[in-house]
Amino acid sequence: MLTGAPAICAACATATLPQVADAHCLVCSQALTGRGTVCGNRICGWPIEQRHFTAVDAVAMYDGALKQTLPRLKYDGALGWAMIYGRLIVGWLDNHARDIAGIDLILGNPTAPDRRPQHIEAIMRAASEANRTGRWPFPDPDRPVLVKTHATAASAGSGPIWQGKMAAAEAHAAALELRFPVAGRRILLVDDVFTTGAQMVTVARFLRHHGALEVRGLVLARAPWR
Template sequence: MTAGLPDPAGFPDCPVCAYRITGTARLCSDCASQTLQPVAEPHCPVCSQAVAPGRQCGNRVCALPQAEQGFSRVDAVAMYSGALRDKIHKLKYDGKAGWAMIFGRLLVGWMERHSEEMRGVDYVVGNPTHTGRQPIQHIEAIMDAAYTEDVTRAFPLSPPGSHRLVKQAETARSANRTLDDKRAAAAAHAAALTWTGDTGDIKGATILLVDDVFTSGSQLQHVALRLRATGATDVRGLVLARVPWSG
């Protein structure tokens, strides 16, 4: 694809890459995969946490009875480390909006390379941030970018500004809190969400829920339970980064 042209600069040198504007999702995804830390093998088929051969995952959400399970699986583009961790922070806390485009490409590139996992997905929606979040609603920015980067409209993403899941009330943040506090914050977050489409649309649907970072899974678990209670049949997760976790 780049024969006779400059080589891609590599992640995280995206701002100076010759393909920053013209690059495709697949090009940027393939380039980033050369430097990002991949998800460990073997890993839990539910939460993507690394597990030792012959051992079971220690994440409590993976051992819940089926009636209490929210998501059926969560995949990750890469592990939460190094440059990826730094650039997620640049977008999330410093408002460096240019990274939303790159992350949108990484998500779409992952979808293109994992067509089997995308089979049967009816909606791809972001785990929303509060509508007044500052300096930026980073998840919404990433999802808007992903729609733009999906130039062939291969995936059921919503057009910019028309997010199917919104959060209009602010709730307590879970960062740097105890596990019990994180679970309480996750439940409050899920309770504050609204499905903006026709409620009939979600009945029997398979939803791919997108987020930036996955640690214990408490928040995605509660959001997935909320979506299933509204009528979704299956909720899967896709995150940019999986935090190594052994709790």
């Protein structure tokens, strides 16, 4: 994963990562189990004006190697994985350039300033460093565009009930701050795991409120329904 071009490494990684199903929701990338099946995620039935983002793509599903290694970075501080994940993101971009044509700013969904490790920031820094040709519009990691000003309740601890997830997501979005303008930009918002999409809704709404023309999502892993 660290010796070849990101596009080649990402293509190679697909041999071991559980891929998004061919039959998947075009909004949230969740697998659909039958022809004509409606996605069970409630936000996928909302109009764009209500959910605020157009669609979320996933590098892979949250299972197998990703389910084993993402928590090691997120909770244990195994920062070596950030280099791999950053390259996976750039490789995915290289291999799906047509799908994200028109994106002119790539931002990470930020971590609280007192949280360690700063896992999203580490992934985005690694992605920026892997973007050696400058093909993709990552901002300078030392001059972040979007930051979180203080800690809020973890979404992962808010329980399975939608209201709890949404309340945690609202608190997260309320703690965000823009350091540079995004008005008139088409933004790709990067996160680690997509479960219900509550945070994608509230962060996208925040960016749209500040003038972003479009918000699209890219996550390392899409949590499958159980």
